[in-house]
Amino acid sequence: MPSKIFLQKQVHLTEPVRITDATFAVVDLETTGGAHPENTIIELCALKVCGGEIIDELTTLVNPQQPIPYFISQYTGITNEMVKTAPPLAQVLPELLALIGESVFVAHNISFDFRFVNMELRRHGKASLNNPALCTVRLARRLLPKQQRKSLGELAQWFGITLKDRHRARGDALATVQVLQKLIEIASEQHGVEYLDELLSLQYQPMRYFKKEPVHIQQLRERTLPKLPEKPGVYLMRSATAELLYIGKSKNLKARVSSYFASEAHKAEKVKELMRAVRTIEVIPTGSELEALLLESRLIKLHKPRYNTLLKRYKSYPFLRLTAERFPRLEIAMSVQDDGAEYFGPFSSMQVVRDVFDVLSKNSLLRECSDEEFSKGRACIYLDLQRCLAPCEPARKVEEAYRQEVARVRRFLSGEESELIQVLVEK
Numbered sequence: 496m497p498s499k500i501f502l503q504k505q506v507h508l509t510e511p512v513r514i515t516d517a518t519f520a521v522v523d524l525e526t527t528g529g530a531h532p533e534n535t536i537i538e539l540c541a542l543k544v545c546g547g548e549i550i551d552e553l554t555t556l557v558n559p560q561q562p563i564p565y566f567i568s569q570y571t572g573i574t575n576e577m578v579k580t581a582p583p584l585a586q587v588l589p590e591l592l593a594l595i596g597e598s599v600f601v602a603h604n605i606s607f608d609f610r611f612v613n614m615e616l617r618r619h620g621k622a623s624l625n626n627p628a629l630c631t632v633r634l635a636r637r638l639l640p641k642q643q644r645k646s647l648g649e650l651a652q653w654f655g656i657t658l659k660d661r662h663r664a665r666g667d668a669l670a671t672v673q674v675l676q677k678l679i680e681i682a683s684e685q686h687g688v689e690y691l692d693e694l695l696s697l698q699y700q701p702m703r704y705f706k707k708e709p710v711h712i713q714q715l716r717e718r719t720l721p722k723l724p725e726k727p728g729v730y731l732m733r734s735a736t737a738e739l740l741y742i743g744k745s746k747n748l749k750a751r752v753s754s755y756f757a758s759e760a761h762k763a764e765k766v767k768e769l770m771r772a773v774r775t776i777e778v779i780p781t782g783s784e785l786e787a788l789l790l791e792s793r794l795i796k797l798h799k800p801r802y803n804t805l806l807k808r809y810k811s812y813p814f815l816r817l818t819a820e821r822f823p824r825l826e827i828a829m830s831v832q833d834d835g836a837e838y839f840g841p842f843s844s845m846q847v848v849r850d851v852f853d854v855l856s857k858n859s860l861l862r863e864c865s866d867e868e869f870s871k872g873r874a875c876i877y878l879d880l881q882r883c884l885a886p887c888e889p890a891r892k893v894e895e896a897y898r899q900e901v902a903r904v905r906r907f908l909s910g911e912e913s914e915l916i917q918v919l920v921e922k
Contacts, residue, residue, distance in 0.1 A: 514679055515844055517691045519544045519629070520598035521675065522608050523668040525571045527559055530611045532618075535559045536584055537573050540664035541594050544601075546846060547676050553594045554665045556581035571662050585619055592616075598626065599691065603647045603671045605630035627691075631674050633698035638681045638757045640716075650674050654750055655725050681754040687763030711774060716756050719776050723749040727787045728780040729794060732802075735774045741802040744791035746784040752776060769802045793909060813848040814840030815855075815908065822869070822886040822897055824862050825904065827852055839908040855907065860884045860900045 521542045528534035536557045543551035556573065558581040568574050591612070602608035605628050613623040635645045643653055651658040651670050654677045660666025682688035688697055728748045732741040745751030755770060781787040795803050816828040819835035827848055828838065842848035856863060862883050864875060869887045877883035884893040884900065 512691045513689055514683065514691055514694055515546050517545070518550075518596075518598040519601045519675065520595040520626075521601045521668050521672050522595075522612065523602065523664045523671060524608050524611055525567075525573060525662070525664050526611060527561065527563055527567055530607055530614055532614070535561065536611070536615060537563055537567070537578055538571070538664040539587065539591065540668040541591055542668050542672055543594055543598060544672055544675070546844065549672065551594055553587075553590050554668075555587055557587055558583050573663075584615060588616065588619055588621065592621070595624065595626065599695070600624060600626045600628045601631065601671065601675055602628075603631045603667070603674070605633070627695055629675075629695060630698055631671055631678060634678045634682070634694075635674070637697060637700050638678055638686075640756065647671065647674065655747070677750060677754075680751065681757050684751070684754055684766075686757075687766065709771070712756060712770065715773070715776065720749070720753050720756065723752055723778060724780055725749045726780045727782070727784045728778050729787050729791050731777045731779070731794075732769065732773045733775045733777070734772050737775075739798050739800045740772055741769055741800050742791055742794050742798065744784075744787040746787070748778050748780065752778070765802065789909065813842050813845055814838045815842070815848060815852060817901070817904065820866075821894075822862055823901055824864075825852065825855055825859075837905070851908075855904060857882065859904050860897075861904060862886060 521544055523540050524536050525538040526534050526536050537559050538556050540554040541552070542549050556578050558578050560583060563573060563575050563578070600609055600612075609624070609628050616623055631650075632645050635643075635650055639645070639650075639653070643649070647667060647670055648658060648661065650656075651674065654674060656670055656673045656677075658666065658670045679694065682694055682697060686697065688694050725747050727744075727746045729742060729744045730748060730752050731739060732743075734740055743751065755766075779790065781790060814828045814830075815838070816826045817823050817837040817839070818826065819837075823836075827845075840848070842851065855861075860881075860883055862869065862885075863877065864887070868875070872887055872889070874885035874888050875883070878885040884897050885891055886893050886897050
């Protein structure tokens with residue numbers, strides 16, 4: 496019996512150092528002025544980010560031990576009274592260095608923040624940082640249309656990001672994290688950028704490689720993009736003859752589809768080819784990102800658009816495998832084998848596949864034991880926990896009930912089991 500593959504949209508995450516495995520330290524400073532010796536830091540925020548999630552944070556006012564200029568107080572809202580009892584920079588720097596560690600240093604306009612941090616480190620007798628650095632301004636200049644302004648406020652508006660506490664370190668750092676994630680999505684989806692070194696190199700791509708966009712792209716940008724909802728869903732790209740070329744999903748349809756209209760530089764050839772052929776784009780909003788993922792999977796299986804095959808590479812991405820046995824069990828697999836099993840995926844990351852596997856393990860009655868344990872013919876603790884039908888004990892005669900449970904798991908992985916989908920959405 497040949498293996499079955501149930502396709503989902505992939506997002507890159509494997510090692511060595513794929514972007515979503517990398518750790519970023521997003522830093523924002525408020526200072527008494529420019530990066531000159533007479534100035535110093537009055538507030539800083541450093542957010543450690545991995546896989547799009549903030550995993551550590553340092554936010555603090557800093558006593559500059561000098562008066563804050565009036566115009567800086569007006570600009571930031573930070574007054575001399577506010578920093579009076581704040582820790583001095585000498586006390587804060589070790590915490591900052593511990594958080595940054597070996598992460599990629601990220602800032603919006605890195606030439607200011609990176610330079611300022613190193614200036615302060617040297618002033619306090621510490622070695623300068625030599626971490627890899629990523630500038631979201633540079634990246635935006637290469638990934639977004641030329642007419643789009645690249646200030647943090649303008650980019651937040653472009654991506655639909657709510658920017659709170661503007662010109663305060665934490666507010667700007669949080670916005671920079673979100674802008675970074677949007678830019679990473681564009682780099683990954685439209686330029687074939689998967690690895691950290693590719694992303695770091697992209698920010699230095701010469702601007703002369705960016706070309707004027709074709710008329711049909713301009714028309715789609717003007718007529719279609721403004722109407723797209725900022726909701727999860729599936730998008731369908733069609734040719735001039737209405738051929739379905741590509742099906743994708745996103746947690747934000749407007750942001751994802753808009754990302755296809757970034758500059759041509761560094762786009763994979765097949766993506767360029769796709770965009771040359773696209774004439775209309777349709778969207779199907781859904782209630783959640785998970786529903787979008789499952790709907791995308793079903794539509795791809797039904798229509799088999801040619802660019803879904805051309806643009807996806809499934810090697811090294813995790814799947815869920817339903818084994819080809821009398822009493823199947825669910826496993827995480829890193830490749831598809833011709834073993835008669837059913838494969839569901841690929842999933843975007845090990846974290847995502849583990850979350851799905853965890854929900855299914857706790858909410859289904861499939862066995863989790865090895866074949867060796869199963870062959871012993873006696874139930875384990877999962878029977879008492881009501882998490883297994885114990886087919887290992889022949890006297891129980893649960894084959895029909897087990898078959899129905901397998902069918903329920905299949906329905907979930909095909910997006911048809913709303914109860915389990917809701918459990919995963921809440922998780």
